Amino acid sequence: MARHLADYSRVTVEREINDEIKGFPSIFYIVARNDETLLRMWAAHGGNVSAVHRASRVPLVAFVIAQSEMIQQDTTMLLAVLLGLGAPPDAIPPAFYTPYHQDLPADGPNLQGSGHDPVPVWCTVATSRRLARTANLGQRYYLNSAARLVPTTARSRQVAVRKKAQAALEIPYFLVGQTTASNRLLRKLISHIMIPSERPLVLAFAGPSGHGKTELARRLGYLLSLDLEVVDCAIVNRELELFGPRHPYSGADLGTPLNNFLARHAKQPCIVFLDEFEKTTSDIHQALLLPFDNGTPRYSSILVERLVY
Secondary structure (H helix, E strand, C coil), rough: CCCHHCCCHHHHHHHHCCCCEEEEEEEHHHHHCCCHHHHHHHHHHHCCCCEEECCCCEHHHHHHHHHHHHHHCHHHHHHHHHHCCCCHHHCCCHHHCCCCCCCCCCCCCCCCCCCCCCCCCCCCCCHHHHHHHHHHHHHHHHHHHHCCCCCCCCHHHHHEEECCCHHHHHHHHCCCCCCHHHHHHHHHHHHHHHHHCCCCEEEEEECCCCEEEHHHHHHHHHHHCEEEEEEHHHHCCCHHHCCCCCCCCCCCCCCHHHHHHHCCCCCCCCEEEEEEEHHHHHHHHHCHHHHHHHHHCCCCEEEEEEECC
């Protein structure tokens, strides 16, 4: 698909990508594939994530939820991507997801006096029943969170698009219960890529086990399409184990997984995650001062779990 779009000029693609096919905006066919990568690519080329089916007025976010019944697949992650790309959660009446943790009535919520006035024309009895039947807990949670999140500023979105990091805007929509941390991470990341620097972006994730620190690092690499190297600091006690011996000592040419990873990604964006960092030694802390200060490789990001001095 990406190669096919590349055959046409950017202006042509952006002009025609939102055309209708048999009465449906083209992006409806994209989300029908239930493919997150395809949806991101379509949006990056100008696809309208706020699209509405003209005849029925059904918004794309409602279609994503309802189609799970038709294709017999979970569409929760696709909805999260759609919201992260800027689709409006309030296109669906809040009564469907506020509160998100309560099961919906079989006939759907009572929309009269629900605060969504007037009730959307597409919210017929049959449609409400289908949404109530197909909207799962995760989807209601993401809709509720998106409705409460402060929208990404136009400037931040422009920077992310220009630096090919638009998918990073989805970070706050993927972690359950870590809205403050994910928002701070997003602001720091946008600020870092806005002003290029030789120094890597160093972040410290603090908190008890099981709160999503490792998952956030992995998700960041996935969203930005960056290679990720995870270093288990719980089993690293000496600088030698982290970076390997120096010349002329034996084994200097072999390197270590971390050294070899950094060498392969010289002058390329990548992520190094130092897991369980507080369990290592002060020697390791000192050994990391140089790459933290100078950047190895350029524009790399180093994520540190529970940095403690």
